[in-house]
Amino acid sequence: MSEKFKVIINRSKEMWNTGNLNIVDEIFAKNFVNHYPFDPSVRDLDSFKRFVTESRKGMPDLNVTIEDMIAEGDRLACRWVCSGTHEVDFFWHTSNWQKSDMDRRDNLSLRFFGKDC
Numbered sequence: 001m002s003e004k005f006k007v008i009i010n011r012s013k014e015m016w017n018t019g020n021l022n023i024v025d026e027i028f029a030k031n032f033v034n035h036y037p038f039d040p041s042v043r044d045l046d047s048f049k050r051f052v053t054e055s056r057k058g059m060p061d062l063n064v065t066i067e068d069m070i071a072e073g074d075r076l077a078c079r080w081v082c083s084g085t086h087e088v089d090f091f092w093h094t095s096n097w098q099k100s101d102m103d104r105r106d107n108l109s110l111r112f113f114g115k116d117c
Contacts (some may be wrong), residue, residue, distance in 0.1 A: 009041050009069060009078060016064045016082070019056045027055035034110050058095070059084030 008027050015023035024045060034042045042051045056062055062084035069078045086094070107114040 002073060002076070004077050005071045005074070009066065009076060013064045013066055013080070016053065016055075016062060021052065024049055024052070058086060058088045060087055061085050076092060080104050080106070095111065 011023050011027050014020065015027075028045055028048070030045065032045050032048070034044070034048060039051060042048050061083065064080055064082050067079045067081060069076065071077075081101055081103050083099065085099045086096050089095050
């Protein structure tokens with residue numbers, strides 16, 4: 001199961017890097033409910049797709065790299081870096097044409113995706 005979980009995370013990275021929303025339907029269950037506190041307005045698949053679209057409009061060169069990933073069973077720990085240039089106002093970010101990097105660490109369960117591997 002853990003290898004399949006890594007595939008899902010890599011597909012998620014591809015979704016963020018390309019903006020391909022078909023990947024959302026592929027890796028998330030239709031009844032997905034977001035519990036990630038990053039943006040409370042993102043509750044379901046449609047609002048998540050809007051979040052991805054708006055994020056990529058604000059940072060058209062958005063790029064996610066996975067620095068480290070450890071999976072065991074239905075749990076995964078991941079360190080990833082998101083970088084991009086703020087070209088358009090989006091969410092709480094004002095465009096400043098500055099490149100920024102966000103270094104994140106997440107501990108996820110397959111339940112986050114609402115889907116069983």
